[in-house]
Amino acid sequence: MPTPSHAADHPYHRGSDLLALGFGTTVAMWTVGYVCRFPGINAPAWLLMALLVICLGAGGWMAGRFAGRGIMGGLQAGLLAGALNILVLGSLLSRTDAPNSLVPSAVWWVPGWLLLSGLLGAVGAVLARPRATGADAPLARHGLPTFATVAAAATFLLLVAGGIVTGSQAGLAVTDWPNSYGYNMFLYPLSRMTGGIYYEHVHRLLGSLVGLTTLVLAVHLWRTEERSWLRNLGFGALILVIVQGLLGGLRVTGHFTLSDDPSITRPNLWLAVIHGVTGQVFFGTMVAIAAFSTRRWREAVGTVVGGAALDRNLAVLVLGSLVVQLSLGSLLRHTDGALHAHITVAVLVLGFGIALASRLILRRREFPELRRLGHGLLHGLALQFALGFAALFVRNLTAPDGGPHAADVIVTTIHQATGALLLATAVLAVLWSRRLLRPESA
Ligand code: HEM
């Protein structure tokens, strides 16, 4: 039976499902690895290996179940994840006695790792019972938004990792950049990543994964997307992530240098403040790309409703005040200034947020996405206020060794991450209110 053309994700977006699966599996593996190796957790190696194997198998299983691609799809997803993981393989295979060189067995490890990843993906796919095949498979229908969501999720993980670097005062734990203590960053030995160096260096590695994901998303949009403004937005996101990486590096060294001599590198606190803000703006951009990629966005037609203009304007006010608030938060975190302004603007965000959320929940029942965003906004704001007050208490605590207290790192990082989720909610509220609601006069 011929497949109706509207059943598939846009026909031009072919291949998005595999990108979503390969990158998604990789992001899951990096999350598992990051948590398992976290100082204080240090999960046993066998547990970490078992979890990584499960991730690869699960990626393959999804290729069989949701992409309907069978064993070949599982193999391809596994191979892609394996190839992306070469970004971290170098840290495991580098020699500690001779910087920037690999152990001789690396010649076998790299192809062996690729083979193993592909095989695990294929096994996962064999075990799956497909929900549908061809253009009707769920991931064939929603491949592009899933890939864009994976990219946004990877960015969120990076924001959390960045918050941990700042919270644990590990921003200068590695004093040089783009090298790490003279090593190429992809060959810095895992055994040397302890304490603050772990937080800082892993943040850099995660930054490179997010950079690569953004590059592939931008190229994929460029090749397959018919809306030129969305292609341009993908390209804009790529520029933003490059600038973000440069800001992060220059925060450490103050200027471009390959030296790791502390008397030559000069940290720059203001770049840390800006890096904190642009990180959030970049995350908001990735969330917007994911929304624009959905079928719902392409197919939605605006409905004329009373009070649409008010909803749309309120959403813009929430977003605008949140950006100001995030910037003041970054200033507060890095320079200890702007506490009063941060608390004042918090009240403003709360006022606009409650007004918008109650309108979306009570008056837009027929638009499930708007209602959900209203609920998200209310819960997010309540949590954020509780965390904000908790942050006031814990931020001056010190650990027995004189460094920041664990409670301080945890509370302030969750406060920052919730700020990012609120920003994402506000971006979606602005976009969807504009897409779904049309003012009477328009
Ligand atoms: C590529 C995307 C990147 C994103 C989205 C990102 C995001 C972030 C975020 C949100 C923070 C927390 C800032 C705050 O608490 O105000 C942070 C901290 C930090 N990031 Fe990045 N980052 C990226 C790449 C990099 C790179 C490539 C480096 C290279 C060295 C880097 C170095 C740092 C440092 C040193 C800090 C700690 C700043 C401090 O404590 O003063 N980042 N990052």
Ligand code: HEM
């Ligand atoms: C809408 C509400 C709020 C939002 C969106 C928000 C957002 C943020 C963000 C994103 C940061 C970290 C910025 C960065 O490092 O880049 C931050 C820091 C901070 N916020 Fe908020 N905040 C809100 C409300 C509050 C409230 C009500 C309080 C206290 C009463 C508060 C207290 C703090 C404190 C003390 C810090 C600095 C934490 C540290 O020293 O590491 N915030 N805020």
